Amino acid sequence: MCEANVYMRDETGHDRLFMEHVDIIIPGPDGLYMENIFGERKKVDAVIQEMQLVSHRIILSRPGSA
Amino acid sequence: MCEANVYMRDETGHDRLFMEHVDIIIPGPDGLYMENIFGERKKVDAVIQEMQLVSHRIILSRPGSA
Numbered sequence: 001m002c003e004a005n006v007y008m009r010d011e012t013g014h015d016r017l018f019m020e021h022v023d024i025i026i027p028g029p030d031g032l033y034m035e036n037i038f039g040e041r042k043k044v045d046a047v048i049q050e051m052q053l054v055s056h057r058i059i060l061s062r063p064g065s066a
Numbered sequence: 067m068c069e070a071n072v073y074m075r076d077e078t079g080h081d082r083l084f085m086e087h088v089d090i091i092i093p094g095p096d097g098l099y100m101e102n103i104f105g106e107r108k109k110v111d112a113v114i115q116e117m118q119l120v121s122h123r124i125i126l127s128r129p130g131s132a
Contacts, residue, residue, distance in 0.1 A: 002068035003119050025117040037120065048114065051091040053069050054103065 003037050004056045009049055015059060018044070022058065032060065069103050070122045075115055081125060084110070088124065098126065 003023045007015035019042055024035040031045040046060040069089045073081035085108055090101040097111040112126040 001120055002070075002122060004068075023118065023120045025114075025119075027114055048091075048093055052089065053091075053119070054067055054089045056068060 001037060002053070002056075004051070004053065004058045006034065006058045006060060008044075008046065009059050009061045018042075018060065025058070031063075067103060068119070068122075070117075070119065070124045072100065072124045072126060074110075074112065075125050075127045084108075084126065091124070097129075 003021040005017060006019045006022050008018040009015050019034055019036060021036045021038065022034050023037050026033045031043055032048070033041070033043050035041045044060070045063060047063055049059040049061045051058045069087040071083060072085045072088050074084040075081050085100055085102060087102045087104065088100050089103050092099040097109055098114070100108045100110070110126070111129060113129050115125040115127045117124045
């Protein structure tokens with residue numbers, strides 16, 4: 001399965017695991033909607049910094065902190 | 067390998083294949099930088115509409131057309 005782990009990057013550049021096994025990501029006007037392969041859903045006020053799909057890594061940051 | 071195929075959605079809702087086997091996507095101020103597993107690179111003035119990682123699909127649209 002090709003889901004990814006989603007990390008939140010803080011102001012110091014440290015990546016903290018935010019959600020595992022994410023399948024769906026839909027950007028919206030007030031952040032990102034995410035759904036993982038277990039049907040868990042999260043909405044977060046964040047932007048995508050970088051996606052590394054082969055490494056299963058998606059890195060987010062808080063808006064304005066990049 | 068868990069790369070994805072990237073599609074551009076047009077104004078009529080039709081998805082056209084834009085780039086295959088994409089590994090890296092980095093959003094920037096003037097669009098998206100993409101790199102596939104063959105080392106090919108593209109930069110495109112677009113935004114991410116939706117990502118379906120298990121289905122290996124990433125859907126883009128032109129800014130302002132969503």
